[in-house]
Each structure stands twice: as C-alpha cells, then as structure tokens.
Amino acid sequence: MIRPLLAAFLLTPAAHAADLEVAPIGSTVTGSFELGGKLIPLPEGRFQLAARTINESPLLGGTMVTSRVKVGHVILVQIRPPRLIAAVHARATLAADSHRFNWSGEPCKKEDTLYRSDLTGSHGEDENCLLVDHAMLNLGPKAQGIWKDAAAWLTEQKVQVPGPVMITAHVTRFQQSRLVGASYSFNPRMYGCNAPVSRSYNESPWHKNAINQDPQRVRFVESVTAWGKVVQGHFDALITGRDSKVEHGPAIYSCRAAQASLSDAP
Numbered sequence: 001m002i003r004p005l006l007a008a009f010l011l012t013p014a015a016h017a018a019d020l021e022v023a024p025i026g027s028t029v030t031g032s033f034e035l036g037g038k039l040i041p042l043p044e045g046r047f048q049l050a051a052r053t054i055n056e057s058p059l060l061g062g063t064m065v066t067s068r069v070k071v072g073h074v075i076l077v078q079i080r081p082p083r084l085i086a087a088v089h090a091r092a093t094l095a096a097d098s099h100r101f102n103w104s105g106e107p108c109k110k111e112d113t114l115y116r117s118d119l120t121g122s123h124g125e126d127e128n129c130l131l132v133d134h135a136m137l138n139l140g141p142k143a144q145g146i147w148k149d150a151a152a153w154l155t156e157q158k159v160q161v162p163g164p165v166m167i168t169a170h171v172t173r174f175q176q177s178r179l180v181g182a183s184y185s186f187n188p189r190m191y192g193c194n195a196p197v198s199r200s201y202n203e204s205p206w207h208k209n210a211i212n213q214d215p216q217r218v219r220f221v222e223s224v225t226a227w228g229k230v231v232q233g234h235f236d237a238l239i240t241g242r243d244s245k246v247e248h249g250p251a252i253y254s255c256r257a258a259q260a261s262l263s264d265a266p
Contacts, residue, residue: 020074021094025049025153035072036092038180038238041231043086044251047076050087051149054094069177070094075150081158085190086252087137087166089146090182103179107131107172114167114208115225117232130232131170132225134206136162137185164189165198165206167221169228173235180235186224192256193220216255223253 108129
C-alpha cells in the first residue's frame with residue numbers, strides 16, 4: 001500500500017512566470033509557467049518546451065455535444081541526452097466561459113492504479129482527480145498530435161524515444177467550462193531506481209500488486225504522489241477562485257542518493 005508523504009508547499013502568485021501560449025519551442029522554464037492565465041507548477045530543475053497545440057474540446061449538455069471550448073496543451077521535458085528525466089503535459093482552457101456544460105470523459109474512472117484520489121466523485125460535472133500510475137509515454141511511432149511533435153523535438157535533441165516506463169501523477173480539475181490539468185511523469189532510472197523491463201502492465205515491478213517488494217520503489221511512488229497531491233490542491237484553488245502561489249514543493253525521491261547515504265554510513 002502506498003502511503004503519501006507529508007510535505008509543505010507554499011502557494012502564492014509567482015512573479016514573471018513564462019506564458020507558454022507564446023513562448024518559442026525550446027524555451028527553458030523553471031519553477032512554474034502560465035497557460036490560459038493559470039499558474040502551473042513545475043518540479044525542481046530546468047524544463048524545456050517541446051510541443052504546443054490548441055484543441056477544441058467538446059462540452060456535453062445532456063447527451064448531446066452542444067458547445068466547444070479552446071484548450072491549450074503544452075509538453076515540457078527535462079532531458080540529459082540521450083535520456084528523458086521527466087515530462088509535463090499541461091492543459092487549460094484559454095478563455096473564461098459561463099456556460100453550464102459537462103466535459104466529456106471521466107478522468108478518475110480508472111481504479112487499478114498506484115494511487116487514486118477522487119475528491120468530488122461527480123463523473124463529469126465537477127472533477128477533482130489525482131491518479132498515480134506507471135506507463136510509457138506516447139512517444140513511439142504511432143504517436144499523434146502534440147505527442148508526435150514532442151517526439152520529433154526530442155529526437156532532434158538526440159533523446160531516445162519512446163523511452164522507459166514512467167511514474168506519472170495525473171491531476172485534473174474542472175468545473176463547468178473551466179479546466180486545468182497536468183500529468184507529471186518521472187523516469188525512475190534517472191533517479192537511480194531499479195526499473196527492470198517487463199512484458200506487460202500487470203507484470204511490471206511498478207504495478208500496485210508488486211510495488212511493495214522494493215522499499216525504494218515505494219518511496220519513489222510516494223514522492224510522486226506527494227507532488228501530485230500538492231498540485232491537486234493548487235488546481236482546486238485556481239478553479240474555485242481562491243488565491244494560490246507556487247514557491248516550492250516536495251522533491252522527487254532519489255534512490256541513488258539514498259543508496260549513497262547508506263554506503264557512507266559508519
């Protein structure tokens with residue numbers, strides 16, 4: 001069982017956050033950035049903007065698609081060629097809208113995950129969801145849309161794609177036509193964690209039924225969960241109109257640092 005870490009996180013408006021609606025591809029970002037006027041926090045380190053797009057997402061009124069709203073998407077990556085360290089896929093509505101519609105899709109529907117926090121249980125009307133899971137990013141030959149663009153940019157930077165299994169915190173908050181979400185993916189191997197290759201999702205050593213066999217993997221997933229819980233609270237404040245500010249957050253656990261500490265102990 002995964003036990004989320006307790007971590008302090010100060011949330012207040014950050015000055016001069018980069019606006020990724022207009023920033024050039026390849027721009028370097030640290031700390032946080034803006035998308036659709038919403039402040040999106042970043043984990044520690046320097047990230048680069050790898051891809052950007054604007055989609056029209058359907059809103060549902062009853063059983064019919066009755067309106068569409070523009071949603072900005074960006075993918076930022078932290079790299080050490082030829083390796084991908086971390087990736088962030090953020091999305092947000094680009095303009096305020098007072099229509100009372102539901103979003104299509106249920107972000108918290110999946111239950112076979114490492115961690116799940118469904119704070120509203122509304123199934124489409126008022127979602128506040130955090131899922132933590134293991135999977136490969138959609139950067140392979142069949143990638144489409146923004147993921148295809150991100151894969152092409154990573155290839156130009158001589159980063160291997162599609163890459164290994166990542167541990168990802170998916171955070172989604174929407175209410176009526178307002179939406180903000182981000183998926184934070186971390187490569188365990190780049191944090192010194194043992195991450196053997198598996199043949200399937202269910203056979204992975206990162207599956208919820210196997211994770212407790214390695215305390216280091218447990219700590220790593222706990223740290224990703226702690227980060228996701230902090231972002232979940234921040235996104236809730238953005239959607240409900242409360243002040244929120246990002247200054248620092250919980251660090252992602254380093255298996256390498258922990259092993260070095262043990263080896264240095266008397």
